[in-house]
Amino acid sequence: MPQPSERFHQAPAEDLADRFRRTRALTENLLAPLSEADATIQSMDDASPAKWHAAHTTWFWETFLLRDHVPGYRLFDERWPFLFNSYYEAEGERIARGQRGLVTRPTLADALDWRAHVNAAMEPLLDDPRVAELVALGIAHEEQHIELLLTDIKHAFFKNPLGPAMWDKGETHTAKQGEGWISHPGGIARVGHQASGFAFDNEGPVHRVLLEPFALSRRLVTNGEWVQFIADGGYSDHRLWLSDAWAWVQRRGVAAPLYWRDGEHFTHAGWQERDADAPVCHISFFEADAFATWAGARLPSEFEWEAVARGQDAPDNASRFAADAGNQLDAACPPLPVGTPELFGDVWQFTRSAYLPYPRFQPVEGAVGEYNGKFMAGQWVLKGASCATVRGHSRPSYRNFFYSQQRWQFTGLRLAKDN
Template sequence: MGAGRVPVTVGLKDRFFATRKLTVDLTTPLSDADATVQSMPDTSPAKWHLAHVTWFLESFVLRDHVPQYRAFDDNFAYLFNSYYEAEGARHTRAARGLITRPSLGQILDYRTHVESAIEAHWNNLPETALQLVELGIQHEQQHQELLLTDILHLFAQNPIYPAYWPTPIIGDAAIFREDGAGWREGPWGLQSIGFEGAGFAFDCEGPRHEVYLQPFALCERTVSNAEWMYFMNDGGYSDPHLWLSDGWSWVQREGIAAPLYWQQNSDGQWLSFGLDGLRAVDLSAPVTHISLYEADAYASWANARLPTEAEWEVAAASFPSGEGHLLDRPGPVRPKVAGCSNPFGNVWQWTGSAYRPYPGFRAAAGAVGEYNGKFMSGQFVLRGGSCATPRGHVRASYRNFFYPHQRWQFTGLRLAKNV
């Protein structure tokens, strides 16, 4: 990950070890086989996630700032590097699921080794190294979410649909209303967006700059599963006039007719597969696991549009980013009712904005500057976090990004309109 400004914060050591513990705790239900397999090229095995975030710390904190440190295993730099060209050759991403060895146990030993070395040298680490520890925490939190979404995709390929973390079914009161949700007008005119102030931010969140917004309104909540079913029943997936050209080609080519992980049983009832197993679609919950193409088609069908990322940010700035349905601990992870007015958590919200640099953006120097800037092509911005995003990780300026066809993350939408 690259970051423009990485302050050393109070409680850094405690947060570091708490983050490391949560990652391991999230893998507790997994067997060695569960942690090894890769279900598609976009995902990574749990074992790889566990090792990659550790390699990041070993490489950029220990190797570069502790002269007497020796690598745990010289092969790991090749196996567990992701995109860092400056770090040399690496194993092909699509073949990560073929790394049957080292075992899960050896990867956990690797994590312990690196954590012990960081703890032993903590008091002697220079500020630049502590800044990289902060970056490592943020990096690992991103991989905690990827870990969960990749496990979900993997388990969804299993015909017996195993639950990652079983839980009793507790129904939420349906909040869907026939008259739809309300609208909230956002600040317009000359506005400022982008990160500014104290605390951590990734480099792609800045520099802070001014934008001019026309009068607009955002829906008070995200689109629900009940509303999505209206779209489906009205022929939303079969009407080419609703779709972007690339989106319509994708629908036809892939045979898309519902959100990812939805299926109908023999009685025609819609079910959805989640980390807690296969269940009836909760009509009150926000629709999730949809692509940018699907979100845009729904917005067209609803006589609305997707918000721009600037509209979303200025509208969200007054809400506490640490609230909402976010990840706190291991356990079942599934979106809850779509009625919360707080824009953070539950599902990532597609915007209509391309992921491009802000005016004056410069990638951070060195290998850690590679991650964000070089991916500013062909992707769209999502905002707000999801039920799998660790609490405290997101903020109003946070920019997530994926390609328009991707939908294995907890992705949903909030409508916008001109006023």
């Protein structure tokens, strides 16, 4: 298989072997509170079972590192690539996404045995400079699935009428967000990944954009502001909604963010009282756009957001999850947005930018070229990081992306306006 080129990412300077071990351990720590049934359930097509995430990330290492770069390596089980390939056409047939919850065997214990086997087999490659870029990609891939594991199991528990908790509530304290606006004079800005270290291929090439003068809110929209939007008839006023959005609201009977009920919201600690000052989350692009219209503002473009964030990146604060330096789970503090003074770390923030390739973008050759490029249609760019994002995973140039109606991720918004 062709190697990723420098266009895909650059090898990070830090110890890849240590990051590999910590990332693999974090996935397994998150699985620890789950029963076999918890780990197998699939609550909707957009979500995947926790066991599938554990196995798919292992398939990734076996397929793209061990199979091609360890002479004589034999697959742990030749039947499993069909079960745990996600969308890589170059890797052949696979089970339909909506049927992942039907895979009762292998068991979670089997998946963990596979993980242990692959972890041991990877050790000789972790310090090999010839595959450093692929190792960095694999770590970033598993970090993404850690966040997906958290959001997917949250949705599954929400669907349970008992509203079970994955962890105890712990202590949370809403931070004081800044007031006012960050003004930007506009002009020509360079956007895209410009630093050393890892970056996905969709973060480049670096190019120039022209920005008109604008301002970005210093704070995220809060639960309390969203309650005002609802009370003012926000979900029943067609004038606020795009045509497809209004059809979605009518068809689905949407009247509040996902996981809301009277005065409460569903969390990894079960149903909890909703904090009016905390950032709103679990909203769709449709809802974010309608709220911005109601507020007399708009969503920022991804380039405006990046222009402001470039001087405010705080990678060590990109998530309060994976709380300590060892990247271990702080079970007393499940992911929950509480408000921060930075642009990173609470919710992924919708922009009004369609997820499209940058000028001169070309996907890399081989199966890893399917990672981002083929999804550049019909989705919207989100920036920042959420409370469920592994620390240090995001950066100003990072481009997350979702479809207009999706809202099971920790998604929110920050308003913008023209100056």
